[in-house]
Amino acid sequence: DVKVTQSSRYLVKRTGEKVFLECVQDMDHENMFWYRQDPGLGLRLIYFSYDVKMKEKGDIPEGYSVSREKKERFSLILESASTNQTSMYLCASSLFRGGANVLTFGAGSRLTVL
Amino acid sequence: AQSVTQPDIHITVSEGASLELRCNYSYGATPYLFWYVQSPGQGLQLLLKYFSGDTLVQGIKGFEAEFKRSQSSFNLRKPSVHWSDAAEYFCAVPGGGADGLTFGKGTHLIIQP
Numbered sequence: 001d002v003k004v005t006q007s008s009r010y011l012v013k014r015t016g017e018k019v020f021l022e023c024v025q026d027m028d029h030e031n032m033f034w035y036r037q038d039p040g041l042g043l044r045l046i047y048f049s050y051d052v053k054m055k056e057k058g059d060i061p062e063g064y065s066v067s068r069e070k071k072e073r074f075s076l077i078l079e080s081a082s083t084n085q086t087s088m089y090l091c092a093s094s095l096f097r098g099g100a101n102v103l104t105f106g107a108g109s110r111l112t113v114l
Numbered sequence: 115a116q117s118v119t120q121p122d123i124h125i126t127v128s129e130g131a132s133l134e135l136r137c138n139y140s141y142g143a144t145p146y147l148f149w150y151v152q153s154p155g156q157g158l159q160l161l162l163k164y165f166s167g168d169t170l171v172q173g174i175k176g177f178e179a180e181f182k183r184s185q186s187s188f189n190l191r192k193p194s195v196h197w198s199d200a201a202e203y204f205c206a207v208p209g210g211g212a213d214g215l216t217f218g219k220g221t222h223l224i225i226q227p
Contacts, residue, residue, distance in 0.1 A: 106157050
């Protein structure tokens with residue numbers, strides 16, 4: 001089975017801090033995604049990447065950046081955390097571009113910004 | 115743009131009773147359709163998917179879903195729910211770039227003893 005690992009399950013940070021959320025997948029998937037999940041809003045796409053060093057903005061990229069230096073790793077960066085970025089962050093990966101893809105998700109990283 | 119609507123935010127079902135969760139989609143072509151489940155504090159797990167062929171799709175944990183093109187629906191069903199089915203359920207269609215998915219807002223399933 002594909003495994004997507006988010007190294008930090010729970011984080012508490014202060015306003016203005018720089019935050020790194022790490023995601024690693026172990027099955028050579030091309031695509032990787034970062035979603036944000038909030039009650040009543042469902043999942044919203046922040047950024048995605050279809051190749052090493054490639055990144056594309058999703059629906060809500062403001063306040064976030066990403067890095068994909070290796071195929072298996074996709075990092076989400078909050079340059080200066082704010083309280084409205086308190087949320088559950090979900091990383092996902094899928095095999096290839098084109099056609100219908102099954103996304104495999106990590107367990108999530110719950111971030112609280114004080 | 116493709117979209118998914120889950121009309122029910124919360125549903126409460128007694129243990130052992132049948133379940134149907136609704137999903138309506140807006141999609142330009144023949145859709146690919148997915149149902150995911152999220153247990154408390156966890157990520158999303160694929161329950162089942164429809165790509166083509168038989169419109170009744172079987173998934174894991176005893177769930178099934180039926181694609182009805184005329185109603186633009188892909189409702190999830192289970193004949194008899196268990197307390198462990200209490201979770202958040204998401205319907206999804208392709209969208210969001212790089213062949214990702216666009217999700218509905220989810221239905222929270224509560225199981226009564």
